[in-house]
Amino acid sequence: MPSSIHGRRRQTGPTNTFRSASGAIRKAVRTAQSSAGGHKHLPAVATISAAVLIGAGITAAHGGTTSAPTVAAPATQSIVTGPIVQASPEAAITFDRSNVETTPAPAPEKPTPTGSTLPTAPASSAPAATAAPAPVAKVAAARLAAPLSSMSVSSPFGLRTSPITGGSGEMHTGLDLVAACQTAVFAAGAGTVVEAGWSAYGGGNRIVVDHGNGLQSTYNHLASIETSVGGIVTAGQRLAATGTTGASTGCHLHFEVLFNGQTVNPQGWM
Numbered sequence: 001m002p003s004s005i006h007g008r009r010r011q012t013g014p015t016n017t018f019r020s021a022s023g024a025i026r027k028a029v030r031t032a033q034s035s036a037g038g039h040k041h042l043p044a045v046a047t048i049s050a051a052v053l054i055g056a057g058i059t060a061a062h063g064g065t066t067s068a069p070t071v072a073a074p075a076t077q078s079i080v081t082g083p084i085v086q087a088s089p090e091a092a093i094t095f096d097r098s099n100v101e102t103t104p105a106p107a108p109e110k111p112t113p114t115g116s117t118l119p120t121a122p123a124s125s126a127p128a129a130t131a132a133p134a135p136v137a138k139v140a141a142a143r144l145a146a147p148l149s150s151m152s153v154s155s156p157f158g159l160r161t162s163p164i165t166g167g168s169g170e171m172h173t174g175l176d177l178v179a180a181c182q183t184a185v186f187a188a189g190a191g192t193v194v195e196a197g198w199s200a201y202g203g204g205n206r207i208v209v210d211h212g213n214g215l216q217s218t219y220n221h222l223a224s225i226e227t228s229v230g231g232i233v234t235a236g237q238r239l240a241a242t243g244t245t246g247a248s249t250g251c252h253l254h255f256e257v258l259f260n261g262q263t264v265n266p267q268g269w270m
Contacts, residue, residue, distance in 0.1 A: 144257065144266070145188050145235050145236060145270070147177070147186055147187075147217075148186070148242075149186075151177060152178040153175050153176065153178075154176045154177070156172070156175060157172060157263075157267065159172070174254050174256035174263065174266060175254070175255045177254075177255055179252055180242070180251055181241075182223055183241065184241060185219050185222065185238070185239050185240045186237065186238055187234065187235055187236065188217045188255075189209070189211045189215075189217065189235045190211065191209040191210050191211040191216075191217075191233060192209065192230065192231070193227050193232075193233060194208050194210045194216070195207065195218075196225050196228050196231075202247030203218070203220035204220060204245025205221070205224070205240070205245045205246070206219065206222070207240060209233060209239075214260040215258070215269075216258040216259075217258075217266075218255070218256040218257075218258065219240060219254075220254035220256070221242070221243055221245050221251075221252065221254050222240040223240070223242060223243025223244075224241045224243070225240050226238060227239050257269050
């Protein structure tokens with residue numbers, strides 16, 4: 001007998017089939033999760049399997065009386081992982097460069113000029129500069145004293161006629177002073193006796209006194225010498241006595257002055 005006067009009612013709630021599918025889904029999810037529990041890298045597989053089963057169950061529930069299809073959980077594969085390798089704290093990488101050698105890059109070659117070359121300047125024809133002559137040192141004794149107590153010139157400095165040969169144009173290198181024999185002769189200035197003796201050049205007995213700075217005085221035709229080489233004399237000190245030794249025509253004093261080895265006019269220094 002029908003349960004209602006209007007006929008059989010459509011079932012609006014979930015059917016037993018849907019409930020069975022839901023239970024099966026939950027079981028499949030638990031199975032997938034338990035299977036994935038042993039493998040740390042398969043949580044996504046379990047989730048995907050559960051989603052597939054849920055979708056299948058929903059489809060079966062809305063299909064009326066159609067039974068839910070059975071979906072098998074995908075098989076899982078174990079992933080074998082090797083042991084973790086860690087470097088030793090003492091391990092180190094060395095970069096030994098003791099055998100590495102470097103050579104400097106070669107210097108670039110200078111470009112060779114091409115074309116015409118500039119003419120070289122001719123050598124200067126100007127004479128080379130010569131060093132200025134050294135200044136003459138100041139003479140210590142700027143003036144010389146008279147070698148005799150009485151000065152009378154019988155033959156001056158310069159060219160003359162020789163009293164011995166009579167030839168003209170003879171150069172007289174000093175002053176001939178009139179003096180009787182054995183007249184005292186004095187040093188014209190302070191200095192050192194550098195020559196005292198016989199002269200081979202006509203001066204007879206001769207004395208040379210060095211006054212320094214290139215200045216010297218000579219005393220010739222002496223009858224006697226009262227000093228010696230190396231003696232230190234002062235101006236006016238007696239040195240000898242007049243005579244007529246050597247190339248002489250009578251008693252007198254032949255007096256000379258030399259500057260840097262050259263005879264000069266004694267009157268310019270007295």
